[in-house]
Amino acid sequence: MDSAKEKIAENFGNQYSTYSEIWKIIDEKWEHQLHRDLHAAAYYLNPRFKWEDDFSTHVEVKKGLYACMERLISDSSDFNQADAQMDEYRYKRGLFGMRAAQNSYKTRPPVEWWDQFGDHIPELRAFAVKILGLTCSSSACERNWSTFNQVHTKRRNRLSAIKLNSLVFIMFNKKLKFRKSRLQKKEDNLIFDNVSSDDEWIAEPNADDGESVDARDELALVVDEMDNEFRGVDLTVGTKEDNEARENEGDDNENDITNLDTHEEDDRLSFED
Template sequence: MEKRKHLYWTPCAAHCIDLILEKLGDLPQHKNALTKAKKLSCAWAKKAEGKEIRKIVLNDRFWQSVLYAITTTRPLVHVLRMVDAEKKPAMGFIYNAMDEAKEMIASNLGGSEGSFREIWNIIDDRWELQLHRHLHAAGYYLNPQYQYAENKSTNPEIKLGLYHCMDRLISDATERSNADLQLVPFRNKEGFFGLQQAKDTIAKRSPVEWWIQFGDGTPELQRFAVKVLGLTCSSSGCERNWSTYNQVYTKRRNRLSTLRMNSLVYIMYNRRLRDKNLKKKGLMDDEDPLLCDDVASDDEWFVDDEVEVMPSEL
């Protein structure tokens, strides 16, 4: 990073949220519910031990603990779905999403600080010390959905993060100065930003698409905004690329030649890219990246007997 000072390194948001949820699962009130829930799905439930299972199911305290677990983790799961999805980059949304998740957890627990402080501390340990970066604050500032919201945050760290990113990502001093000056018409809805179409499509377009469409009057700021808002917060895309290879390379298929193996991975991954583009155009239903049932099956690509493929045929 010392050699490439214009680059940013950020942790994987999905992994950090996973660690938060894992830590929450270690809390006594959560651990007790999880331990009992695992008993409900064990093989002994059909035998004599099933009587104990019956007691658990009929115990109101068990279901109260389940409800507590759901109300304290659901907001974080929503953030996890957002950063793990491929429909639009999450860089412009994660800063606000984490704040809203914390507020939702506090509201679910009645708003008393004593009821949610322990959970907030677990979240803050990961967010403040590991995950939160200037890029997230800059993404919040440049996202028109938040910049033009009546209840937008005025936390000084947002503007500080914005200028840190400008110093690092815009190497040319003149271009950086122009981008800084162009923040004024963006903030005041002047020029293209004041068009009725710009106001009407803030929530209908992704932040990147919105800037491409209406940022022509502020070219330096437009380039900077597209660069920041187009970034991903998670490495899940890379993991899914490896999972494509793992789906192909199983014990049942390990006799495939290297050439054919690479061809199958190439076909499967590009089919997913095609499906992603179709979803953007509204031609396919949205899929949940956290549900395995939404992942397309790859069995159609394989047969028991391998047919040797010559390089010229690929």
Template sequence: MFASEEWAKSLYAKKSDGINVQLIVLSDPKFWPAIKFCLKCVIPLVKVLRLVDGDAKPAMGYIYEAMDRAKEQIKKNFNDVQRRYKPILRIIETRWELQLHRPLHAAAYFLNLKFYYDPNFVANEEERVGLYEVIERMCPTTLERCRIDLQLEKFEKPEGLFGKEMAILTRTKKQPALWWESYGVHCKEFQNLAIRVLSLTCSATGCERNWSTFDHVHTKKRNRLEQQRVNALVFVNYNINLELRQIKREENGDSYDPICLSDMESDDEWITEKEEPCLLEDTLWMDIHECFEVNEEGCSRKRKRGPRNLNAKKKSEKKVIEVEEPEEIVEVGDDEEDVQEDANDEMILQDDEDDNFIDLDYGDDFDDFD
């Protein structure tokens, strides 16, 4: 960039701040290693934030595993050297435990069949405790809790519809909540709990929602919209985005893993990434009175054609006329307008009889007199 002509011609190249930045980037030997270090730490976390704050699907069933994969990726980025990655993981775990980690995350991870039926899956104490805490909070009666505990055995084995061939084939293809809706009918209480948990969404409001539909709809210029209308706009745009994303993936024939780090771009476009707004920035289109306001004064202003001046001109073997049609705006009533138009028509017809034109090209304005 600093070697380009655009930079040399820009005003920043002549200012002291621009010169200092150029010297740092081109001359400081510590600058690029520091940038590389930051990218190794941040890129896996940014991908998790995109998952959490995106609109692809409810992220509750994936956030738990996504955080584990992000930490593993950070370790690999530093070649498993503890003294390099441990300070970074300590910061992540502190934030995760104090502000982000909840029993719902562990329960959703346990109920997500994509992970539960994986051969490498092992349910540890934290995930089990999270599941039973969610059962106690979301199920009001003791009878319902006991039924869920008994039905849990069918899910673990699996038995019934859980073990059918179609259920096995669609474990990694259907969204978890939709899978439970299809194959959990024989465990009604457990099915209801799983659908409720897996349908929950996550939020990254503490990290600014740069990719959410609501953020584009509810801008500063549209912050006076009624809540019902805002919800409707978000609903429509959300579903449009889902449909377009799914169509694009089907056309490419891709199998998409929403939390697989290798399926996401590894460059740093997120630094300058900015999506196009889902709606126009102009707010007047939402105001019905502004859009459909009728000007009563304009109703009495009629458009009237004045007399035409026909000047014939020869060109090659045909006569061509130049038509000048001065238009003026006059205010007339309905009866007066009809009388004036009749008089103009008679005048034009009289002129046509007096003039002897042969092979004249009258143009489109004279189609009414053919």
């Protein structure tokens, strides 16, 4: 990020008045959304960055590294071992000093590189693989924007940014609350009112054909169970409370939005003129 900011300043002729506003926007996003301890730890443990001359020695890098170690290495003995093994990595000792390791750290994925050449420091290798193996995902942002689209419609397109954020906060957390309540329920009463019956072909028991009534009833029960399992009844029906909750969820969200529109007097949630 520092390199990107310096490039921006260079493109603006290194005149602070011309790029200061851009830097301000970048710093705001970086500090509140992108600057995390995991980023610092991955930066330190990636040899492609660590072994370069322009590696940043800022104190925040070390703080982020050890913050992740304290959280992800629960065993105190493993923590001390990983901390002591840092010098092996920092000064390219052991397998790290071999020509194969030196020739491949810029081109090989860092997780594979650590797995291949970190055998002599197993505790630190396990931590490095865990950190560098994490992948970035935008799924949470996509779910958040999906909620924004539900709130910010053509009919409701003059909401202020603060009020829009509040509405999304309510809707998103109501969904989480509903999911949590479903997980906590112990009842599993299935509703078969809407399940079609496919047992018309089963004939009534006849005492003249020589087969006992109990045997026929048992066979019919087994067939019904197999048929329900095949058609996935457990996936198509649910509890009565769940069905009612799904039907009322949309109405509850709309009521919350309406109440905020008509009764909220807080300046933080007011319409913009």
